[in-house]
Amino acid sequence: MNQGVRVRLAERMARIRPFYVMDLLARARALEAKGVDVVHMEIGEPDFPTAAPIVEAGRRALGEGRTRYTPSLGLSELRRAISDDYRQRFGLEVGPERVAVTPGASGALHLVLAILVDPGDEVLMADPTYPCNRHLVELLGGVPRLLPVGPDTGYQLSAEQIAAAWTPRTRVVMLASPSNPTGTILSPPAIGALHRVVQERAGALVVDEIYQGLVYEVPASTSLACSQDLFVINSFSKYFGMTGWRLGWAVAPLGYMEALDRLAQNLYLAAPTLSQWAALAAFTPEAGEILEGRRLRFQERRDFLLPALERLGFAFPVRPQGAFYLYGRCDALAPDSDRLAEALLERRAVAVTPGRDFGHHEPERYLRFAYTTDLGRLQEGVERIRRFLGSW
Amino acid sequence: MNQGVRVRLAERMARIRPFYVMDLLARARALEAKGVDVVHMEIGEPDFPTAAPIVEAGRRALGEGRTRYTPSLGLSELRRAISDDYRQRFGLEVGPERVAVTPGASGALHLVLAILVDPGDEVLMADPTYPCNRHLVELLGGVPRLLPVGPDTGYQLSAEQIAAAWTPRTRVVMLASPSNPTGTILSPPAIGALHRVVQERAGALVVDEIYQGLVYEVPASTSLACSQDLFVINSFSKYFGMTGWRLGWAVAPLGYMEALDRLAQNLYLAAPTLSQWAALAAFTPEAGEILEGRRLRFQERRDFLLPALERLGFAFPVRPQGAFYLYGRCDALAPDSDRLAEALLERRAVAVTPGRDFGHHEPERYLRFAYTTDLGRLQEGVERIRRFLGSW
Numbered sequence: 001m002n003q004g005v006r007v008r009l010a011e012r013m014a015r016i017r018p019f020y021v022m023d024l025l026a027r028a029r030a031l032e033a034k035g036v037d038v039v040h041m042e043i044g045e046p047d048f049p050t051a052a053p054i055v056e057a058g059r060r061a062l063g064e065g066r067t068r069y070t071p072s073l074g075l076s077e078l079r080r081a082i083s084d085d086y087r088q089r090f091g092l093e094v095g096p097e098r099v100a101v102t103p104g105a106s107g108a109l110h111l112v113l114a115i116l117v118d119p120g121d122e123v124l125m126a127d128p129t130y131p132c133n134r135h136l137v138e139l140l141g142g143v144p145r146l147l148p149v150g151p152d153t154g155y156q157l158s159a160e161q162i163a164a165a166w167t168p169r170t171r172v173v174m175l176a177s178p179s180n181p182t183g184t185i186l187s188p189p190a191i192g193a194l195h196r197v198v199q200e201r202a203g204a205l206v207v208d209e210i211y212q213g214l215v216y217e218v219p220a221s222t223s224l225a226c227s228q229d230l231f232v233i234n235s236f237s238k239y240f241g242m243t244g245w246r247l248g249w250a251v252a253p254l255g256y257m258e259a260l261d262r263l264a265q266n267l268y269l270a271a272p273t274l275s276q277w278a279a280l281a282a283f284t285p286e287a288g289e290i291l292e293g294r295r296l297r298f299q300e301r302r303d304f305l306l307p308a309l310e311r312l313g314f315a316f317p318v319r320p321q322g323a324f325y326l327y328g329r330c331d332a333l334a335p336d337s338d339r340l341a342e343a344l345l346e347r348r349a350v351a352v353t354p355g356r357d358f359g360h361h362e363p364e365r366y367l368r369f370a371y372t373t374d375l376g377r378l379q380e381g382v383e384r385i386r387r388f389l390g391s392w
Numbered sequence: 393m394n395q396g397v398r399v400r401l402a403e404r405m406a407r408i409r410p411f412y413v414m415d416l417l418a419r420a421r422a423l424e425a426k427g428v429d430v431v432h433m434e435i436g437e438p439d440f441p442t443a444a445p446i447v448e449a450g451r452r453a454l455g456e457g458r459t460r461y462t463p464s465l466g467l468s469e470l471r472r473a474i475s476d477d478y479r480q481r482f483g484l485e486v487g488p489e490r491v492a493v494t495p496g497a498s499g500a501l502h503l504v505l506a507i508l509v510d511p512g513d514e515v516l517m518a519d520p521t522y523p524c525n526r527h528l529v530e531l532l533g534g535v536p537r538l539l540p541v542g543p544d545t546g547y548q549l550s551a552e553q554i555a556a557a558w559t560p561r562t563r564v565v566m567l568a569s570p571s572n573p574t575g576t577i578l579s580p581p582a583i584g585a586l587h588r589v590v591q592e593r594a595g596a597l598v599v600d601e602i603y604q605g606l607v608y609e610v611p612a613s614t615s616l617a618c619s620q621d622l623f624v625i626n627s628f629s630k631y632f633g634m635t636g637w638r639l640g641w642a643v644a645p646l647g648y649m650e651a652l653d654r655l656a657q658n659l660y661l662a663a664p665t666l667s668q669w670a671a672l673a674a675f676t677p678e679a680g681e682i683l684e685g686r687r688l689r690f691q692e693r694r695d696f697l698l699p700a701l702e703r704l705g706f707a708f709p710v711r712p713q714g715a716f717y718l719y720g721r722c723d724a725l726a727p728d729s730d731r732l733a734e735a736l737l738e739r740r741a742v743a744v745t746p747g748r749d750f751g752h753h754e755p756e757r758y759l760r761f762a763y764t765t766d767l768g769r770l771q772e773g774v775e776r777i778r779r780f781l782g783s784w
Contacts, residue, residue, distance in 0.1 A: 005647035006621065007563070007596040010532075018654045050459035058666070062451050065443035067636045074416075087504075106660045119511060119533055135658040141404075141511055141533050171399070204399040222574045229398060244459045244665030246495065246638075262410045266527040268498045272664045273636030274450070293437055319414035356609065365503045 010036050016135045017183040021353045023342070028351040039381035041369045042351040043181065045326070046241050050278075051290040053115035054242065057281035058274055066277050067099075072264040073257070074101025074249070075276045081283050082249055089223055098251055100260050103271045105210045105248035110136055111267065112231045113172070113261045116204050117142040121171040126157050127213060128327070128358030128366070129181045130208070143169070150362035151317035155182035155327065159193040161272070167202050173198050176208035177223070177323025181358045181368040185215060185322045192226045211323040213239035213291075216299040219323055229253055236275075238323070239291060240282045245275035298324050301371040301378055308382045309369065312389055324371050327355075331365040334387060342366060343392070348384040408527045413745045416657035416733065420743040433761045434743040436572065438633050438716070441684040442480070453669035460665065463729045464656040465649070466493025467577045467668045473675050474641055482614055490643055492652050495663045497602045497627035497640035502528055502643050503659065504623045505564070505782050507651045508596050509534040513563040520750030520758070521721070522572045523598070535561070540753035543709035547574035547719070551585040558593050565590050568600035568606060568723070569615070570714025573750045573760040577607060577714045579732050584618040597622040602640070603715040605631035607684075608691040612714055621645055630669075630715070631683060635729065637667035690716050691761040693770055700774045701761065704781055719747075723757040725781060733759060740776040 021042050028038045051319040055332060073079065079096035085164070086094040102108040109132075117123060119141030125133055127146035134144035145164055151156050151303075160174055177186040186194075191207070198205045209232055215221075224232055233249040236242040252260060264270070281287055306316060306326055314328035334340040341354040352385065355363030413434050420430045441447075465471065478486040494500040501524075509515060511533030517525055519538035526536035540559055542548050554565055561761035569578040569587065583599070590597045599610075599615040601624055607613075617623055624643040628634040644652060654661070673679055698708060698718055706720035726732040733746040745762070747755030763770060 006591075006645070007508060007594060009648075010508055011653070012508055012510070013651050016654055021656055022657065045461055049457045055398060055454055055457075055459065059451060059454050062454070063449055065441045065447075067447065067634065069437055069635050103661060103664075110659070114531060115401055115405055116399060118404070121402075132658045138658070139532070141508060199398075202399060243458065243461050244662075246662070246664045253398070256401075257738055259401055259405050261410055263405070265411055265414065266408060266524045267502070267531070268496060268638070270636075270638070272495075272638045272667060274666060275664060326679070360604075 003282055005333055011073045013139055015138050018130070019131060019358045020144065023286070024345065024351055024353065031349060032072070034236050037113065038348050038349045038351055039376070040351050040373055040382060041371070041381050042222070043352045043372050044369055045372060046090060046238065046294070047372050047374065048294050049240050050245070051287050053287040053290070054240070054281045054283055058278035061274050066084060066117070066273055068273065070273050070276055071272045072185050072270050073261050074099070074271060077305060078280055081280055083282050086222070086224065090225055092222070092224055094224060095126050095252055097257060098254055100250045100252065100257070100264065100305050101271050101276060102248045102250060102264070103268050104113065104246045105208070105233050105237065106132065107268060107271065108233045108248045108250035108262045109133065111254065111260050111263055112206055112233065113137060113142070114140055114254060114263055116172055118171070120169060122167060122170040123174060124157065124162055124165055124170060125174040126176070126179070128155070128181055129354060130176065131357055133208070146359050154184045154318045155179060156184060156186050156190065157194065159197045161298070162194065163197050170201070170203055172204045172206055174206045174208065175223070180210040180211065181353070182318070182327040183316055183320025183325045185218065187350050190225045191229035195227050195230060199229065206233065207231070208233045210235035211238050213297060213320040214295060214324060216302060216374050236279050236282060239295070240279070241291065242275070244281070245272065245278060247271055247275040247279055250275040298371060301375055302326070304375060305369060305371050305378050305382070312382070312386055317361055326369040326371070327368060328367055329365050330367050334392070336364045337367050338364065344385065344388060348388045350381050350384050356392065393504070395710070404530055407530050409523070410778050411523060412749045416737065416743055416745065418641045419737060422742060428741050430741045430743055430764055431769050431776060432743050433763070433770070433773050434745045435762055435764050436684070437635050437764060438630065440686050440767065441560055442633050442637070443679050445676055445678040445682070446670050447634070449673035451478070451664055452516050453666050458665055458669050459702065461631060462492050462662045462665050462691050463464045464655050466491070466734060470672055471655065473672055477675050478614070478616065481612065482617055484614070484616055486620070486643055489649060490646055492640060492642045492644065492649070493663050494640045494656070495660055495670060496629065496638045497600070497625050499527065499660060499663065500625045500640045500642035503552065503599070503652050503655055504598055504625065504653055505529060505534070507648060508564050510563070510657050512561060514561045515564040515566060516549065516554055516557055516562060518547065518567040518568070519549070519753040522568065523623065523749055525566055525600070538753070545709045546576045548576060548578050548582070554586065562593070562595055564598055566598045566600065567615070570603040572603065572715055573717050573745070574719040575712025575715045576710055577610065580613060580618055583615045587619050587622060591621065598623045598625065598714050602627035602642060603630050606687060606690060606716060607714040608694060615644060625651070628671050628674060631687070632671070633683065634667070634671065635684065637664065637670060638661055639667040639671055640761035641776060652679060684728045690763060693767055694718070696767060697761060697763050697770050697774070704774070706759070706776055708745055708753055718761045718763070720759050721757050722759050722763060726784070728756045729759050730756065736777065736780060740780045742773050742776050
């Protein structure tokens, strides 16, 4: 019995890194197993359970025996509900035939990139960004080109920047609004300007909107209001609080739907059936009320955490307006965010994510704080960090 | 608003074909919408709903609020249950740390191929075979090499054949037992011989066992009994009847688990949570009794359908012993299985799948009959085919 690696791994695996946060989480769990009380500010998952009306819809679907495959692009009822939601929330006509229901936003992103990116094609994205994005590009043989972004552009790509970075091999530009890890958003005019640059160069624009709805000072928005000639990735995980159900969607121009369908058939057959039936309830007024209440709770947390961290010396040159993350500069406090994160965990049992999970641009200067735990725990976390920095 | 394809599709999409059976199914549904009574013998999904104890476990998990992410390689409880099942059914020690729970067998196959296959690497597989397999290889930039198989080897690859086909770029050999579309199985000695050839050439063996347990004259088996130095793909969809739950698993040598974990984090985060809790009940005696009863129903259907089709002139040179498919030669009845399938649907409302969905080797000589509908419907289907052939 050979338990080693007799056959070498594919070369791509050298370029696909583990999430540092997973190691960190494992170490936090190990501390907890020893009885240590850890404050978790590293986890990218809402702490709220799925809202009762959605769970109840799942239970009903089970009772009705909804356990078989759905069509590859999803239940027609759910595609229509998503379409209706674009009309009601944003006044936009996005026909159900342009909505692909997918296993998580991961499934949506994978489908969209796979129909667009040939081996050697470049995909431009911000640095810092969500790490899966560049790894999915790698998996397809594409070349992720991470462009450094900072406070001057709200930690987002700018039209000038992508125009300057464009090469004959550039095919796709990826944006995220609200962004993980920075929590910043792109204004409609900024998306419009980015879209024009991409379109003039015959590229494709892919916008990650998986934190859509989790915004705190501005109304929720979608890039589809700027143009329908782009690809949107969305999710039931974050605003809708359905992480473990693994459900997301993509919106694409009509001409791409056949290719998305063909690929979905081969890649995963269909998204989980029960999750699709349950998600129908996510658009009901009952669920909406609960989800809006949760959004306000997130806002309350952010409104506590942001100034509290600023008082400790973390800097937020751009006010984060969305998602549930604060990406704080810590270079005035420590030379290296990795070691700071490690010390915070080992010495004060506070788990936060250092910048290095999100790219190569100044990761040592940043920590990501997730406010996915309740206000009392955040207060406890801040107090521990305060005491730690006093003794550092 | 541009609804066309402004940005051209990635080149790989030219090599990823739709399933012909999906078109056929759509046409069958269109006939049904007009009130036509269609006999479905084309569908690769068990007609039984998920067994009550599994549904009940799903309901309980919902009540307990199991709606958040699980670890990327799956719930430890489920990995252990799968490990225990290998011990109980096959007397094999397959540690839970070597089991990766995945979103469907598709997820398992994708993970395993992605850690093994570099662009340009060849993957050998039988022709005919399940079409997703070669498309997943394409997606990774690999080269699927379909080797023609026929009755002489039970429609399976032989050790001599892969030895002869091997080139310096060959990395992986894929087997399936029981096989879709042929329903044939590989004996343990045959798998042992194949494994030796692959191992001598420093390649990797991947065995699709997603129809494991659906066998009718021989005991259920696993290739892990021949060697633990191979990769197994399995599923809760077929024997366990959990299609819409989207759950499968892979077994790999221990040294590959870290890479599988890293890739799972990036590719899909984790399999659906509720499905994992529900699947725990699939291994209980209550579920086992129901599943065994269903297996006997499938056997009864096969035992009717096989001789009935033989009497009509279809040929089965190798007795299919597993899955829920019969891959019948029809060249004595019609020159082209495509046209035969089309005529059967249009003129007698019987839906069957022609060979061309499964590869390039003599597809025009074969039809695949799925016995995923009850005995009465199969009898009706046979009667319609009989009348059709009489007038053909």
